[in-house]
Amino acid sequence: MPNETVQPIKFYQTGTLTVGNRLLDPEKRTVQASGERTNAITSGHRACQGCGEALGARYALDAAMRATGNRVVAVNATGCLEVFTTPYPETAWQLPWLHSLFGNAAAVASGVAAAMRAKGRPEVRVIAQGGDGGTTDIGFGCLSGMFERNDDVLYICYDNEAYMNTGVQRSSATPPAARTATTPAVGDKPGNVFGTGKNLPLIAMAHGIPYVATASVADLRDLEAKVQKAMTIRGARYIHVFVPCPLGWGSASQDTIKLARLAIESGLFPVFEAEYGEVVRSRAIRRKVPVEDYLKPQRRFAHLFKAGKPDVDRIARLQAVADANIKRFNLLRPDGDA
């Protein structure tokens, strides 16, 4: 499973991993490197310092804007992204944008897409977006319906692994052992329960839709390439973007991208692509790290690392989760260096 979607640029001095590279042909540079990028979410929004979702959403939508010649309508589920971008009287959006409810973004987007078809404007593309709660929980019914109908919608989930907007409660995307307001770090099994939760990318694949991908704010080029690719496809598409939340995770605001990177490099967040239900590519781990490297900087996992009494068993179970991902998606292989 080579990394074909990622632009195959072996370009020193920084290779493919920085946002820009003055040595690259302009058309091979990332959207984010361009001074003319849309800034789909502009300055003045009220996201917390170091918000991964604000970053991920701008990355994704700017890429979609470039891919479509700025013909994108965005539909937003209720959640942080909606609240921090559109508190009356200010909106940070620079593209047509509609917020309806928490659980219906996928359906609303289906409606927009249907309207564009009916109006004879199929070139206007529709992106629905929501957080993990709005996607994997309350919006799941509408999302599954949109997938099943193969409506011409790209749904992007910005996964920060809990209900952050309401004060960090558990969602079905919350990882095991994580402390949230509803899975507190108390008792003999602190944090979220092992063996729960759902893997939405795999569920999306089970719908047999043309395109499913996972991506991360830690790999801009990969994320942009996936959005760009998604915009070349008609039908239902799903991209699941990993976006750390300094507030909810108890991490330093400057560590947002670092944590996203460690999630990939530990194997806890596999980055892959699937077409019509089959995994076709994965992003190999470049510098493998133990899960501790990822867990330790986050206060939501602090109970695993109590001074002198680390929770060895449960750390091992989390490592097993990572190892299973590595095996399943073939994440450790020679082309690991990007």
Place this chain on the structure above:
Amino acid sequence: MNKPFAITLDVGSSLANLTGSWRTSKPVYVDRIPPCNMTCPAGEDIQGWLYHAESGDYRAAWEHLMRENPLPAIMGRACYHTCESACNRGQLDTAVSIHAVERFLGDLAIKEGWLITDKAPPTGKKVLVIGAGPSGLSASYHLARLGHAVTLCDAGPLPGGMMRFGIPKYRLPREVLDAEIGRIVALGVELKLNTKIDDIPKAMKDGGYDACFAAVGAHLAKRVDIPAPDAARILDAVSVLRHMETGEEPPMLGRRVIVYGGGNTAMDVARTAKRLGAEAMVVYRRTREQMPAHDFEVREAEEEGVVMHWLRTVKQVDEASFTVEKMTIGADGWPQPTGEFETIEADTLVLALGQEVDTTVLSKIDGVKVTRDGTIQVDQGMMTGYPGLFAGGDMVPSDRTVTVAVGHGKKAARNIDSWLKGASFAPTPRHGLATFERLNPWYYTDAPKTVQPTLDILRRRTSFEEIHSGLDETNALFEARRCLSCGNCFECDNCFGVCPDNAVIKLGPGKRFDFNYDFCKGCGICAAECPCGAIDMVPEEK
């Protein structure tokens, strides 16, 4: 559009909300000095010229390099590149092969016939430079570029000093040396060979020179008393190497040569002897680890068949055999005799025990002081106690390398220039060091250094062909691009891309970036994700 009140909003209206007020610390762009630049004895802006080389603008790279050093083709071969030992990339995979890129640029300049044309207008001042070695050549070049009239005198028949008479051809082909010296002469430097100056103050006065830079080097070979019959052939390294350049016939070294010493010169002589067909041996009183010669010199010598005898001192020289005593390293780290002796069959002993400065000319000048170890004392601006007389290179206390000498020449030239203008030269203050810890190495693609092609071993043992070839353009470009740009923005756009608040302003190619503090919330992602550590977070003042 008659939009519904409050529910529907005009796009981009959040710009009215200045989120910069949330900030408790703010990012600032900084410049730090990269370790390569920090350690370069010639004071090169290595990162600066690599930046141009990375984009394939070799002419600009060469011109940038030439601001500090007029001898890139020579330096790319002869420099022991402390820059590479310091290079942060060494902690990532392998150091950038800076010397190889430098050599590529130097060779390209020779091939293309590039010349330095921008010179300051004539100042009307005359400067006498004594000694056409690396230091004198460097000083002449910089003085000429600063607009001064330079006369460069050398007692020898050919310019280049130790570059010619100390470094063997297989490390530095003479056409390279001649080309780079020729370019300095072409700058308008008057070169007078076979001109020995015994009375500097008089020469200055007679010639109407406003200042003088003396850099005659250190070529008096150190000797040691070893009992030997008159017939025994005992030579010194300096003479042997010099003879290689000036003699019509190669020096008569005999069949078996013992080189006594452990420095780079010892290696040069041993390897030269090997190439002349002799059996070459090195005798050194300490261990290999303690040898002052660079490891690669020793390794290459061994590859070429030079035999090493560690922990030995030469006690007695006879016509066909030498007696050596075994040594051991004492608790104090110094070699101690063991009283055990060996005999090595050999017919020539070459002493490579170091060189001393001939201070006779300078020591007689009023105010010039000679240090305890026989070198000329200079102040911070390279001036001796005699006003207007400056000195550098191997004559003054410092490491004796071509690169140090070139650095001395530049430093002296700039100080002479200031002195001539009645001012004192103030070097630009240096930024803090760009340490490896300040980097975010994730962003650098893995790229081990390009290995320079090496001549095959048989030809290395028998000929004086240059043993290392240069990089071709592709390899040189690759190598240049391995530079991490430690401590200085190279416009990778990371800060511009990773800011969740779009609070980084891209100013355009070559102009770097600015922060929009109206919106910057001070999250610090830009600083954390800056590959080269060019952003600091500083606390906001209340």
Place this chain on the structure above:
Amino acid sequence: MLKQIEGSQAMAEAIGLCRPEVICAYPITPQTHIVEGLGAMVKDGRLKGCEYLNVESEFAALSVAIGSSAAGARTYTATASQGLLFMLEAVYNASGLGLPIVMTLGNRAIGAPINIWNDHSDAMAARDAGWIMLFAESNQEAVDLHIQAFRLAEELSVPVMVCVDGFILTHAVERLDIPSQEQVDAFLPPFEPVQVLDPADPISIGAMVGPEAFTEVRYLAHHKQMTALDRIPELAADFAAAFGREAGGLLKSYRLDDAETVVLAMGSVMGTIKDVIDDMRADGARIGGVSLCSFRPFPIGPVREALQNAKRVVVVEKDLAVGLGGVVAANVRMAMRVFDVPVCTVIAGLGGRSIPKTSLRRTFEAAARNELEGLHFLDLNWDVVNRELERAGEKRRSGPVAENILKDLGLIMHKVM
């Protein structure tokens, strides 16, 4: 054109004539035949340029409608009963965003106990959701109201719910006049949205509004409905002029001259009530009726005007605000608060219970004698109620109420112990 046709099919044809561009369908009895009819029209090409989406729930149906309407497409959907409750969050949202969606509500009871038959409980559950709610008295009016509904919705940028009695209207086959495409096109101009999602002129729809402006937003929604009080009669008049028959309007009076007892109701039951009024009038009773078409906005002024000479008002309604009484009656009392006239509530037809003329006549006559209590449950079986109350009084855990009642009625066998 006159046709012998099922009400649902007739409505489907009328909706089709309105050239909807997006239709979302989710099955729930009794509105199903309408969307089935529309689906067939899209599938066989009679209805062109229309996207027909089979969605996975009523919540999705109205959500799709929200999206398509915001994107500038004329949008239609239909639901009933539980479906309306399941989409209720979106019902409020559609009106809050000012999206001119037209939705048919096939009125049906709400469970538990689950019940597929007609009453108005569903509509009453959405009465404050900000939609204009029009009740059809007949299938002809149901056809005609849909045509008016699109124009009204789009003129005011507000969603309109056309309420039709489940089964009684939706499944009744009768002779109806289906207008021509030309007639409808002349009456209903193409949809020109006041706001639309368009990359050429981007806007953000659906902002979060705090205390500083929320009251104003709500007032403006109210004001819009007050405007509708003027527009609804005007559109009804336009419609009458164009189509040659009366339909819609805020309310319709029936034999109110000298009426001392006035019966007010919504929907198809008005047909039975009119028969009773005719019978009683024939016997000399001074009785008349008011058929309320526009429940939201509630026409306080016109209701007051219609009832100003009544000595008593009887509101027959197919819903129950449990713990209070009649919802419609409560609204009527608000209109009548300036008069000293009793307003009685008759709760009738819940869960599809038939409303016989005899029962109505008995009730109206009692009212005329001033013997009708304020809240009357038509044809309530007191035997059953009292027995259950007695059982519950004896033993707190006396079993499921519905099953007990059915046992009492002999409709199911007692379990063999």
